[in-house]
Amino acid sequence: MTAPTHVSTPVAPVIDRAASARIGRLDSVGYLICLGGIVRRELLRFFNQKERFFSALVRPLVWLFIFAAGFRNTLGVSIEPPYQTYVLYEVYVVPGLAVMIQLFNGMQSSLSMVYDREVGSMKVLLTSPYPRWLLLLAKLIAGVAVSVVQAYAFLAVAYFWETDIPPLGYLTALPAFLASGLMLGAIGLFLSSLVRQLENFASVMNFVIFPMFFASSALYPLWRIRESSETLYWICELNPFSHAVQLVRFALYVQFEPVACAVVVGVTLAFFGMAVVAYDPGRGIMARRGGPAGETP
Amino acid sequence: MSAEAALRVEQVGHRFGTRAALDDVSLDVGRGRFAALLGPNGAGKTTLFSVITRLYNNQTGRVSIFGHALDREPSRALARLGVVFQARTLDTDLTVEQNLLYHASLHGIARSAGKERVGVLLDRVGLADRRHDKVRTLSGGQSRRIEIARSLIHRPDLLLLDEPTVGLDLESRADIVAIVRALVREEGLSVLWATHIFEEISPDDDAIVLHRGRIVARGRAGDIGAPGEALADAFRRIVAEPGRVAA
Structure with a gap:
């Protein structure tokens, strides 16, 4: 039997039932404290990974400075809303690249959920007495906060590249960025429940990020795609990423696109709902996929 | 079983596919008690902890923490519970x-x-x-x-620790055990401590032996084996007996 060798110096009791039964709160203030704490932790982690911030910024800038410049003369874009005149290709591509940052960020958050599950910090999160939807919502909001900061950092650099965005557009785009960030984050959250191991994440890149990005209105207007393939056009039309891009594109030019907005809100609710179900202890992945090594088949 | 157990697990079963990780598991951790959950690797300790912490719903049976049923009042139950998981x-x-x-x-x-x-x-x-x-x-x-x-x-009033000393040197292990035992002794904390290291268990502790998802022995740690038999020897004998189930 082990004799206690370490005895700490006399200190205040750590349970101290006499002082108060509980110090945590389960009311609405407690909800906000919990939400704030999760968002804060994600931001702390984000600022500890500066390379993540810069790599997220470099990717769209490479597209803008090299790809778009190269295609400048080949891919002129004719007049279509929200543009009121002919625009250069790099002007057209800026909103799509900004939302691409959010797409990558959404998947990155999803990756960190899978990582959290592998290292066990997800278990710590889920032992919180607050409802699961609140914990997942907090994760989602934290990811969106990071993605919006990144998108604006990109716009700030792109500003010096003749992007023609009206000053007010930067403000009106904020709710659009929040909505598109929520949608892409919710998709990522749901995907994180499907991916069992970190190694499988490469397939998410191949089967989700690339098709979503390329089969969308981010890089080329959809009428151009329709000229070459009707099927591809409809795939792009049905791709929620196209609608996120269009919502942001219109908002950057101080216009509102109701169909895109409806699609983005609808897809957000659907995927968040599915993520909540997936993380439910009775029905979802934690029960089927989270079994400990040696105790699962 | 006392009416006011810190933790009460009643007839809990859990399956992963066709394999039963837990089968009809019942146990109590009394208030202010140090209970040791013993079992070889793969016995179902971590699955049981996952059920108690509501990572998985119990598929059958019932778990309550200070009288709060985990399925009906998860927030109240989890608010009374502290957990140290096996993984860092x-x-x-x-x-x-x-x-x-x-x-x-x-x-x-x-x-x-x-x-x-x-x-x-x-x-x-x-x-x-x-x-x-x-x-x-x-x-x-x-x-x-x-x-x-x-x-x-x-x-929290109940602390769950899943093999908290695995991978630690002797001195660190002793520190961890001493800290938790002091909390039980001085502040009345109730503890469920999963382990397969017998040196961490005192004869007066409650002990529960889990093997292949079933409880195969329980009682005061000092009384688990035959008279004069060390707990470690008793444990090896018990888990070697095929089909043994505690009364």
Whole structure:
């Protein structure tokens, strides 16, 4: 039997039932404290990974400075809303690249959920007495906060590249960025429940990020795609990423696109709902996929 | 079984596919008791902990914490429960204080109250001087002590520890055991301690032996074996007997 060798110096009791039964709160203030704490932790982690911030910024800038410049003369874009005149290709591509940052960020958050599950910090999160939807919502909001900061950092650099965005557009785009960030984050959250191991994440890149990005209105207007393939056009039309891009594109030019907005809100609710179900202890992945090594088949 | 057990597990079963990880498991942890959950690797200890912490719903049976049923009142039940998981679950890039405050917020504790708690708990685990250090600079034993502090931040009355001393050197192991035993002795904390290290168990502890998802022996640790038989020998004999089930 082990004799206690370490005895700490006399200190205040750590349970101290006499002082108060509980110090945590389960009311609405407690909800906000919990939400704030999760968002804060994600931001702390984000600022500890500066390379993540810069790599997220470099990717769209490479597209803008090299790809778009190269295609400048080949891919002129004719007049279509929200543009009121002919625009250069790099002007057209800026909103799509900004939302691409959010797409990558959404998947990155999803990756960190899978990582959290592998290292066990997800278990710590889920032992919180607050409802699961609140914990997942907090994760989602934290990811969106990071993605919006990144998108604006990109716009700030792109500003010096003749992007023609009206000053007010930067403000009106904020709710659009929040909505598109929520949608892409919710998709990522749901995907994180499907991916069992970190190694499988490469397939998410191949089967989700690339098709979503390329089969969308981010890089080329959809009428151009329709000229070459009707099927591809409809795939792009049905791709929620196209609608996120269009919502942001219109908002950057101080216009509102109701169909895109409806699609983005609808897809957000659907995927968040599915993520909540997936993380439910009775029905979802934690029960089927989270079994400990040696105790699962 | 007493009416006011800190933890009550009644006829809990859990299957992964066709394999039963837990089969008709019932146990009580009395208030202010140190209960040891013994079992070889793969016995179902971690699955049982996952059910008690509501990572999985119990597929059959019932779990209650201080009378709060986990399926009907999960918030009230979880609010009374502190957990130290087998895997290391601190954020290594964050400081000790940031880790603890994050956990405080998960239990609805505001930052000011949380900071006060962090001070008290770090004193208790003897690491007050490491408050602003990043977790990656701590040793394995120190990280474990921080995890114990973290599990206590919301003043739980029941503490679950899943093989908390695995991978630690002898001195760190003794430290962890001493800290938790002091909490039981001085503050009436109830503890369920999963382990397969017999040196961590005292003869007066309650002991429950889990094997292949079933409870095969239970009672006062000193009484588990035959008279004069060491607990370790009794354990080896019990888990070697095919089909043995506790009465």
